[in-house]
Amino acid sequence: MNDDLNSVKTVSPGERSYHHGALRPALIRAAVEVLAERGPDGFSLRETARRAGVSPAAPAHHFGDARGLLTAIATEAFRDFGDALAAADKGADRAARIRAQGVAYVRFALDDPARFHLMWRKALLDTADPEYAETAHRAFLLLDGVVRGEEAALSVSPRDLALAPSIACWSIVHGFAMLALDGTFGDEPRAAERAADALLPLVLDHLAI
Known part of the structure; x- marks a missing residue:
């Protein structure tokens, strides 16, 4: 850099x-x-x-410096990302909510790859910045709240083993997003979007949570 x-x-x-x-x-x-x-x-x-x-x-x-500017960008990205997850949190049951959030997660990555890649590059960011930390934590709480319930999400320590179901869901969805960005699901127009809409919900249905 x-x-x-x-x-x-x-x-x-x-x-x-x-x-x-x-x-x-x-x-x-x-x-x-x-x-x-x-x-x-x-x-x-x-x-x-x-x-x-x-x-x-x-x-x-x-x-x-550059770290400060990149942190500001990542902060805005996490805020928008969290808003996308919150807007997608609709469904009659937990499984439907998880599927909807998963698709929104991948869609955000596909629609905004530059900022999405930056969000996870911790070495380039000031992770101690309060605003960055707050927006990043909010995004995870939105996911964790759907998987384990809002009350559990608010009371758990970040390193608590009770987070395992949410980490499993997060890992699957994030991995799917990276595969989609890398063109794994085809290089024809909108192949990645179609995979997110059709394939990802089926993958998430295999989670035993």
Whole structure:
């Protein structure tokens, strides 16, 4: 990863200028573009600044460094991810709710692969950031609440063995998402989406929970 914060240039008249409140979302949008093209390991803060039309030093005023910017992106991604899981939590019984959430999980990955990949790259993120930790924990609680029940999800320690059913479900769905992103289910248009809708519910039905 290249922080590229050592040199500062003056923004030329042809480059964009932002009100202070508008620069942060502009940098996030530009950074997501870079992630989509280069992946987390190829992320460049300098390239992000160039695409946003600001000086290479500008991101430091809002995020401190590349880790801070990537953490902000992952935080927003987890918030949107959690919203998707919550919206999918519909069904007459637990099995139906698990299937619906599983499909929503994979659909999020397919619709937003750049941010989805970043969300799990802990070494690149400030996992101690309170907002990041809160949004990531909320996403897991939404899944755990469907699998084991909302009351159990609120009272358990993250390392409690009682989490085994939820970890099993999470592992299956996350693994399915990664297989779908890698093209395992075919390279024809929307093959991955069809697998998520038709195959994943059948896979989840094999969980003994």
